[in-house]
Amino acid sequence: MSGEKHHIVPYRLYFVVLIALLALTFASVWITSIELRDYTVAAALLFAIVKSYLVLNYFMHLKYDKPYIKIMVGFVFAIFLVMIVITFLDYLYR
Amino acid sequence: MEHAHHVEHPDMYDAESSKVGMWLFIFTELLLFGALFVIYAVYRYMNPDAFHLAGEELNRVIGTVNTVILLISSMTIAMATTALQKGHRNVAIGLVSITFVIGLAFLVNKYFEWGVKFSHGIWPGSEHMISEMSHGEILFFGLYFVMTGLHALHIIIGMAIMVFAVRGLARGKVHADRPSLLDNCGLYWHLVDLIWIFLFPLFYLIH
Amino acid sequence: MQTTAVNGANYLTYQGKYKGLLGWIFSTDHKRIGLLYLYSIATMFTTGVLLGLAMKFELLAPGKTIMEAQTYNSVFTVHGVIMIFMVVVPGLPAVFGNLMLPIMIGARDVAFPKLNLLSWWLYVSGVFLVLAALLFGKGSPDTGWTFYAPYSFKTGTNMLPAIFGAFVLGFSSILTGLNFLVTIHRLRCKGMKWMKLPLFVWTLYGTAWIQLLATPVVGITLVLVALERVFGVGIFDPALGGDPILYQHLFWIYSHPAVYIMILPAMGAISEIIPTFSQKHIFGYKAIIASTMAIAFVGYLVWGHHMFTAGMSGTAQYYFSLLTFIVAIPSAIKVFNWISTLYKGSINIQTPFYWAVSFIFVFMIGGLSGLVLGALATDVHVHDTAFVVAHFHYIVFGGTGFAFFAAMHYWFPKIFGRMYDKAWANTGWLVFFVGFLALYTPMFYLGMMGMPRRYYDYLEEFHGGNILSTFGSWVLATGFIIIVVNLVRSARKGAPAEANPWHGRTLEWTVPSPPPVLNFDKEPVIGENDGPYNYE
Numbered sequence: 105m106s107g108e109k110h111h112i113v114p115y116r117l118y119f120v121v122l123i124a125l126l127a128l129t130f131a132s133v134w135i136t137s138i139e140l141r142d143y144t145v146a147a148a149l150l151f152a153i154v155k156s157y158l159v160l161n162y163f164m165h166l167k168y169d170k171p172y173i174k175i176m177v178g179f180v181f182a183i184f185l186v187m188i189v190i191t192f193l194d195y196l197y198r
Numbered sequence: 199m200e201h202a203h204h205v206e207h208p209d210m211y212d213a214e215s216s217k218v219g220m221w222l223f224i225f226t227e228l229l230l231f232g233a234l235f236v237i238y239a240v241y242r243y244m245n246p247d248a249f250h251l252a253g254e255e256l257n258r259v260i261g262t263v264n265t266v267i268l269l270i271s272s273m274t275i276a277m278a279t280t281a282l283q284k285g286h287r288n289v290a291i292g293l294v295s296i297t298f299v300i301g302l303a304f305l306v307n308k309y310f311e312w313g314v315k316f317s318h319g320i321w322p323g324s325e326h327m328i329s330e331m332s333h334g335e336i337l338f339f340g341l342y343f344v345m346t347g348l349h350a351l352h353i354i355i356g357m358a359i360m361v362f363a364v365r366g367l368a369r370g371k372v373h374a375d376r377p378s379l380l381d382n383c384g385l386y387w388h389l390v391d392l393i394w395i396f397l398f399p400l401f402y403l404i405h
Numbered sequence: 406m407q408t409t410a411v412n413g414a415n416y417l418t419y420q421g422k423y424k425g426l427l428g429w430i431f432s433t434d435h436k437r438i439g440l441l442y443l444y445s446i447a448t449m450f451t452t453g454v455l456l457g458l459a460m461k462f463e464l465l466a467p468g469k470t471i472m473e474a475q476t477y478n479s480v481f482t483v484h485g486v487i488m489i490f491m492v493v494v495p496g497l498p499a500v501f502g503n504l505m506l507p508i509m510i511g512a513r514d515v516a517f518p519k520l521n522l523l524s525w526w527l528y529v530s531g532v533f534l535v536l537a538a539l540l541f542g543k544g545s546p547d548t549g550w551t552f553y554a555p556y557s558f559k560t561g562t563n564m565l566p567a568i569f570g571a572f573v574l575g576f577s578s579i580l581t582g583l584n585f586l587v588t589i590h591r592l593r594c595k596g597m598k599w600m601k602l603p604l605f606v607w608t609l610y611g612t613a614w615i616q617l618l619a620t621p622v623v624g625i626t627l628v629l630v631a632l633e634r635v636f637g638v639g640i641f642d643p644a645l646g647g648d649p650i651l652y653q654h655l656f657w658i659y660s661h662p663a664v665y666i667m668i669l670p671a672m673g674a675i676s677e678i679i680p681t682f683s684q685k686h687i688f689g690y691k692a693i694i695a696s697t698m699a700i701a702f703v704g705y706l707v708w709g710h711h712m713f714t715a716g717m718s719g720t721a722q723y724y725f726s727l728l729t730f731i732v733a734i735p736s737a738i739k740v741f742n743w744i745s746t747l748y749k750g751s752i753n754i755q756t757p758f759y760w761a762v763s764f765i766f767v768f769m770i771g772g773l774s775g776l777v778l779g780a781l782a783t784d785v786h787v788h789d790t791a792f793v794v795a796h797f798h799y800i801v802f803g804g805t806g807f808a809f810f811a812a813m814h815y816w817f818p819k820i821f822g823r824m825y826d827k828a829w830a831n832t833g834w835l836v837f838f839v840g841f842l843a844l845y846t847p848m849f850y851l852g853m854m855g856m857p858r859r860y861y862d863y864l865e866e867f868h869g870g871n872i873l874s875t876f877g878s879w880v881l882a883t884g885f886i887i888i889v890v891n892l893v894r895s896a897r898k899g900a901p902a903e904a905n906p907w908h909g910r911t912l913e914w915t916v917p918s919p920p921p922v923l924n925f926d927k928e929p930v931i932g933e934n935d936g937p938y939n940y941e
Contacts (some may be wrong), residue, residue, distance in 0.1 A: 110334045113276070122273040129265050129398075133258065136403040148399030155395045163276045163388045172590075174223060180225045183618055183705065184232045188239060190706060190724070191654055195240055197718035209657040215516045215591045222583045222617055230621040233655055237629075237640065240651055323637025331645020333639075340645075344629065 111168040121162045128155050201209055216378035224389045231393050234345050238400060241337045248334020260311050261270060261402035265394065270302035272391040275384045285374050291367050294360050301357045302306040308350050342401055352390045359383045415919045433518035436920060439503030441525050446500060449491040449532060454885065461878040463861050464871045477861035478547035483539060485550025486567060491576045492806045494663055498668035499581055501812050502609050504820060506585060506921060508913040509603050511594025511767030511929040516587040520580055527577035534570030538563045540730040549859065553654035554641035558634040565634065568627045575620045585609050596931030603911045603937040604687065607694050608673025611701035615662045619705065623659030626652065650715055657708035667706040667801055669697060670867040671808030672739055675761050678815050679743045681909045682758040683750025686938045689742040696735030703732045713784045722781055729779035734770055740765060760811030763838050767807060771799030774849065781882055792852025795845045798859040803841060810888065817892065818902030825895035833891055837884025843877025911937045
């Protein structure tokens with residue numbers, strides 16, 4: 105079963121991804137330091153989501169994995185979102 | 199027992215099984231932290247001002263530094279998997295070792311960060327917290343200590359796995375055709391990174 | 406069909422690296438691990454039954470009969486913890502999943518045999534931790550198995566080992582689920598396509614996902630309770646601003662899906678037994694798979710129906726009530742499928758068949774009474790009464806328990822290579838079934854009349870029903886003894902069993918009884934026209 109050859113990711117790509125991640129980190133520090141009031145968290149989370157997307161796809165090789173693994177990962181994040189939404193059905197309307 | 203034979207069990211090694219198994223384990227970790235994020239979200243919704251106020255107490259610089267070094271360590275361990283696939287064993291060992299050292303640096307930072315909090319009288323159940331802080335702030339710091347503490351515990355576990363990975367590499371048990379231990383070590387480390395990517399803005403950047 | 410065993414040794418008799426008992430507790434053979442689980446779970450089940458009998462004896466008459474209120478609180482807590490975390494949650498997956506899953510998909514073992522052994526060791530460690538909570542320290546836990554905050558960190562009893570034990574048991578459950586998922590994904594033999602998997606395997610698949618995605622939530626919640634107890638971290642403590650209802654949310658995010666961890670493999674076992682004893686293709690194979698996955702998924706989203714009276718928002722209550730009614734649909738689909746499979750089948754009435762049919766009967770009563778609890782208005786009336794106790798015992802004991810015995814009698818000849826005494830097995834079933842009905846049916850009535858649960862005492866007007874219920878518990882215990890004695894004796898002295906005594910069509914019946922060490926001499930191949938339920 106070890107016949108399946110892995111995709112070898114070049115070092116350079118990892119470095120490029122790192123630069124992108126660092127840029128996003130500083131961007132999120134910057135954007136949260138200006139007064140956006142209610143949108144601060146939303147902005148910070150947006151950057152975090154983009155960063156996690158990069159980590160999942162490149163560092164964790166999800167981009168090169170078979171579809172069923174991608175589906176599983178997507179499913180787990182969906183379940184987590186649903187869990188939050190349902191919990192908030194209680195807290196938002198109390 | 200007339201036919202008592204020595205039976206060797208088959209080697210069930212399969213790189214993809216290992217990978218899927220690790221992913222499934224990562225899912226459990228995601229939901230473990232997920233539950234904490236649910237708690238965070240609920241309490242933040244209930245105490246927006248207190249969370250805002252308490253967030254000011256955290257040191258942005260240390261948080262940012264830790265984010266940067268954790269991202270770098272994620273890159274180095276990802277490169278280690280590439281090195282192994284190319285057959286460069288020593289490069290792989292070197293890269294994992296660097297990752298290990300960076301993990302250690304993260305913990306040292308964390309130690310000083312917590313130390314400052316402790317010296318201000320802020321720790322779970324402390325006199326100062328209970329008598330001087332609002333409920334929302336107590337919840338914020340409770341979650342702060344639990345979530346960053348649990349995250350630090352995962353850093354330590356990740357570093358322990360690195361020790362095994364380096365040992366496997368050095369002994370030739372982990373090689374280009376049998377890379378699962380190193381790959382999974384990397385996946386686990388990225389998970390630690392992934393969680394920090396969310397912890398960082400939620401605790402340090404909500405002013 | 407029959408293949409010869411490797412050098413004549415089967416999994417019961419071969420010798421690996423270690424001898425004697427060590428050869429069992431350090432074995433990575435999935436079948437040996439399955440048996441280890443069987444023995445440990447049977448031990449814990451017997452303990453739980455004894456505690457249950459003690460409670461029923463206490464309720465024989467109003468006022469103190471044999472124990473004080475505090476003792477009663479501890480007894481129902483420990484009964485719950487043992488029965489939920491140590492018996493029904495691991496139950497069918499850990500025992501029959503381990504024993505049969507790899508054979509049913511044509512594999513030599515599970516994907517991670519060592520991890521499998523670790524699961525069992527964690528299970529045993531968890532058991533000992535919880536037992537330590539009983540025997541040492543300041544009294545055994547008295548919170549109920551739900552460990553509700555804030556009482557769970559205020560009570561002076563010995564909570565930490567119990568909580569830690571539950572955590573370790575959860576970890577064991579996660580690892581089993583993980584192992585099964587990878588096994589089903591990666592180790593199916595040639596030609597074993599997803600739509601050719603036996604239904605028991607499909608239900609284990611759904612169950613494993615729930616184990617994997619729900620257990621961590623309760624794990625961290627229990628850790629938080631422990632941290633509150635030890636360090637005084639304010640998370641759920643209302644005195645520090647916490648919200649105890651949030652604890653309930655997180656607890657039930659696991660513990661409601663846990664009900665489906667218990668019942669799905671039970672449904673899977675029934676879906677194997679019904680077609681075998683009808684000698685007919687299962688009706689609606691794909692519908693059963695779809696309903697299994699639907700239960701697994703929707704079951705994840707209905708946890709709040711345990712909290713209707715806890716102070717949730719109205720919106721959340723409507724939502725949870727609606728989804729609760731929706732999740733009943735796939736369960737009903739399965740019942741229709743089983744009944745339709747029986748229709749015009751050539752039915753062979755044997756002990757597993759009795760258990761399976763009685764399963765359908767009690768499961769339907771349990772399921773329908775669940776709708777009474779899922780409806781907002783009626784729930785207010787019967788919440789926290791004996792009605793609830795009757796409902797979930799009909800589901801968990803009548804469902805999972807009956808299916809466990811059904812599976813036990815179905816796969817027994819395969820597991821031990823011997824056949825049990827059928828007359829005694831049938832007698833045991835009948836006595837057990839009658840006892841079960843007498844034990845729990847009165848509790849529906851008592852609950853409707855307003856008898857609360859979790860009290861060692863009750864009003865005089867509830868006396869009659871309680872006498873019948875206690876009497877039922879004795880009948881049930883008698884049936885249990887008959888069953889166990891018969892099975893234990895038959896495992897040692899029963900007549901040798903054939904490879905396929907029930908004429909089943911799934912792969913486990915193609916190997917000798919008991920199976921050889923590596924299951925198959927050569928990897929089986931499933932042809933284009935083969936299927937798990939292709940009867941003539």
